Amino acid sequence: MQIVSQVREPLVTGGKTYKDITEDICKPVEAKPNKSWLVAVTASIITLAAGGYFMGDMLWNGIGKWGLNKTVQWAWDITNFVWWVGIGHAGTLISAVLLLFRQKWRTSINRAAEAMTIFAVICAALWPVVHMGRPWLGAYWALPLPNTFGSLWVNFNSPLLWDVFAISTYFSVSLVFWFIGLIPDFATIRDRAKTKVSRLVYGMLSFGFDGSAKTWMHYESVSLILAGLSTPLVLSVHTIVSFDFATSVIPGWHTTIFPPYFVAGAIFSGFAMVLTLMLITRYVYNLQHYITLEHIELMNIIITVTGSIVGIAYITEFFIAWYSGVPYEQYAFINRMTGPYWWAYWSMMTCNVISPQLFYIKKIRTNIMMTFILSVIVNIGMWFERFVIIVTSLHRDYLPSSWVYFSPTIHDIMCYVFSFGLFFTLFFMFAKFFPVINMAEVKAVLKDSDSKVYKGRVTIPNNVVPDEDKVLT
Amino acid sequence: MEKNKHFITGVFSDHSVLLSAVKKIREKNIKIHEVFTPYPVHHLEDALGYKRSWMPKAAFLFGITGTTCAILMQVLMLGVDWPMIIGGKPFISIPDFVPVSFEMTVLFAAFGMVGTFFFVRDLKPYKVPRVFDRRSTDDKHIVAIDLVANNEKTQDELTSILQESGAEEVNTRNFTDSDNEASFVKYVVDLFSNGVTSSSRSLS
Known part of the structure; x- marks a missing residue:
């Protein structure tokens, strides 16, 4: 039998029964959309449309609409790409890595975190696609397809191509993992459905799942293997993203610590985004008993750990630049700190290295408002990290005559806004039509997590309780 | 009868x-x-x-299929069909083929295993449980x-x-025979003509 630590707080509070879990999570799905949801969706669709206008204009007229120039050929586009991909790491990390480590607190946050992952990866994939200029021909450049040039194949030695494989595999495997998790919950909604359309639609989405012991046995096995596959996958994705930079010869990029440094940064920003979204969802759907202060505190601890790893990586880069004795490297790093982009560098340092250290104070890491503010600050910091790495390394070319200062145009800004509109529209749609918490998994940990409350609620005839499960009084 | x-x-x-x-x-x-x-x-x-459950075995077999396909694809394309000198490396530079081979392994294993699971447990969108x-x-x-x-x-x-x-x-x-071999079309027709409570496979 399961041994539950006496020190741990219960995972689900408020004396919830299995029935309560079903009710609490299914209600928002079955109810008519409320006002605050309609306002939120309208706002995100307006954002999407406003950004979409500039995105369309950019696609029509070409990427010359962006502020890129001969020296800074990569700026906001790749910054946004890496930023979104980084955010898209938390979901799989929560559901896969924490599953392998048997961290049961993941059960009430994994569904929304995985949804966020998928939407963030969509927003990330947008950038390499639109920055091709003629994305409708992109399949020929990105995929190994036979073509009219005697089948001139794609270059498998290039990290940019590895990225194509990594991101598309990551997206599709995360989608499958997410959907597998949703199937039992769709079955729950199907069996409760009161309208014809919802019974048909959720019935089809549930794939006819009936919760039989044999199906659950294979299901558990499939989930575990998917978690085992996703764990190296999630680490490989940001590793390969960092190769895009690390395999080049640009000072400031040509660094061997990039893979672990990027992965830590990805987990850091991903958890921050999960917190931002979950705190709102928790408030709107009254999920305080499922996403407890314990959950928030644990996520804040992960943010502090990964934030500190990122901080050490920044300092290591400086040390190695000095220690290498290469003047170009040394200049690149001094220029980051004191050059024309000093403001971006110090924003990054403040947001990423200093602010998460506040979570060492228990009062702050268990304070919801502070957590929310810091989670937004962390993501601002992580955007600046990518901007600092990319733009400050590029803007000082080897030839001083090519030195420039990059400024974004309205198209840079609005295309970024477009990705926000896309992300929030998708997330709000998810929050309305899908169960935001994995009911089956939360039910599975309910008894272990809350034995006192549970046993008080359900009367079990004592003669049928197995010996190992008897309550010691 | x-x-x-x-x-x-x-x-x-x-x-x-x-x-x-x-x-x-x-x-x-x-x-x-x-x-x-x-x-x-x-x-x-x-x-x-x-x-x-034998799902791990299915995942393993699909996984090695993915690895094999990925290595064959890269070797045949860059090593045989159109060899090119890239960065002074050999035509078949195995270390460079590792990332794509890994990703394809994961892709094949995940999709193959989930497909097997759906097939074995007869899970499909048009199933009437x-x-x-x-x-x-x-x-x-x-x-x-x-x-x-x-x-x-x-x-x-x-x-x-x-x-x-x-x-x-x-x-x-x-369960009647028609319950045991329910047709999805009949289920949908019943659902929409008689409502949720009285479909061909009543969910009492």
């Missing part, structure tokens, strides 16, 4: 009680048709005497016993065995 399928179902609230009940029922040489639970109950498959008790996806564990397969015991005997082992309720459930 339609041949009906008769089942007797025991309803349980607690998974520990369920586990001990399953063991007790099986000790009395009664065949359990299936157990339906709202969430995965650990060791239930052992109590029911099921063999361990045979629901023994609607509460089995909510808060109750349902033990279904086939009356025909256990014809050496009477229904009353089975009922009392279920009750002794801790079932809160004991119900009977009959």
